[in-house]
Amino acid sequence: MCRCRWILALPDDRKQSGQSPRAGFLSRLRAKLNAKAGWLGQDLRDFVPGGRIDEDTLEELEARLVMADVGVSATSRIIAALEKRLVRRELGDVDALRAGLRQTLLDILEPVERPLVPDSSQGPFVVLMVGVNGAGKTTTIGKLARRFLSEGRTVMLAAGDTFRAAAVEQLQAWGERNRVPVIAQQPGADPAAVIFDAYEAARARGIDVLLADTAGRLQNQQGLMDELTKIKRVLARKEPTAPQEIMLVLDAGLGQNALSQAEKFNDALGVTGITVTKLDGSAKGGILLAIADRLAIPVRFIGIGEAAEDMQTFCATEYVDALLDGRTANREGAHS
DSSP, rough: OOOOOOSSOOOHHHHHHHOOHHHHHHHOOOOOOOSSSOOSSGGGGSSGGOOOHHHHHHHHHHHHHHTOOOOOOHHHHHHHHHHHHTTOOOOOHHHHHHHHHHHHHHHHHHHBOOOOOOOTTTSSSEEEEEEOSSSSSSHHHHHHHHHHHHOOOEEEEEEOOSTTTHHHHHHHHHHHHTTEEEOOOHHHHHHHHHHHHHHHHHHHTTTTTTEEEEOOOOOTHHHHHHHHHHHHHHHHHTTOOOOSSEEEEEEEETTTHHHHHHHHHHHHHHOEEEEEEOOOTTTOSSSSHHHHHOOOOOOOEOOSSGGGGGEEEHHHHHHHHHOOOOHHHHHHHHOO
């Protein structure tokens, strides 16, 4: 069962429109996912001549799943489950096919639907943000800060990206916008030292959540990956459980490369949560299925835009329905 909640306030124009915030997010998610050529919901009936489901139908579906970034492994799992239903004559028409596909997708995604609930009873809950350049780490930090504040938590930011030009300034801008403190040092400072100092400050001030930014790096840059493990070690000397969350931010538009990133970061750090951004771009949405099938890492949040309200808690049921409900998305897109 989906336990997702809408938390962030929306701009006044959306409040005045009478559209509920959650419905607004979901309608835009459906429209974005189904706008991509080769995905499922908008034309699922088109490759079922006469409404008859057979092996050729599943073969066509298999090709579309691969095109949608689902990946070979997850696609094979989905098709195998549907083939069993076909043998048992449970796929008599397109509606039955849609229902069977929906349940199979849910079987993959529901186990990774685990919202992030920080526990600050033993001190600051540290969220270490990691990922490659351009995935949206710093922007995600700003959105998370606003979310946790709206839940009544106190928040501090740590500017651990000491190498990228203007990274500290960008984080400080988010801090000013959300009215939360930012711990930073001079450019080129040791990121582990910056984040350790931020942890000490957060503990001294009784802060609930410390969001720590880090420099972007490719998954094959061993020296920079080692830097992240150093941050983990330094924090663990002060608090063995810290960082309590290692959140990997992934750009959905990278397709299967995002899966490769997730595997490498997980091998190096033990990723505990994933935020998938830029589902409003070129992404087809299937990469979540590939990651869930391969790694089973909790998917905490998904994002479809730049605004704070465009990042929401991941809900498997809503996501699958958005993937398959292309007809609704098309109708809404026609009137937007």
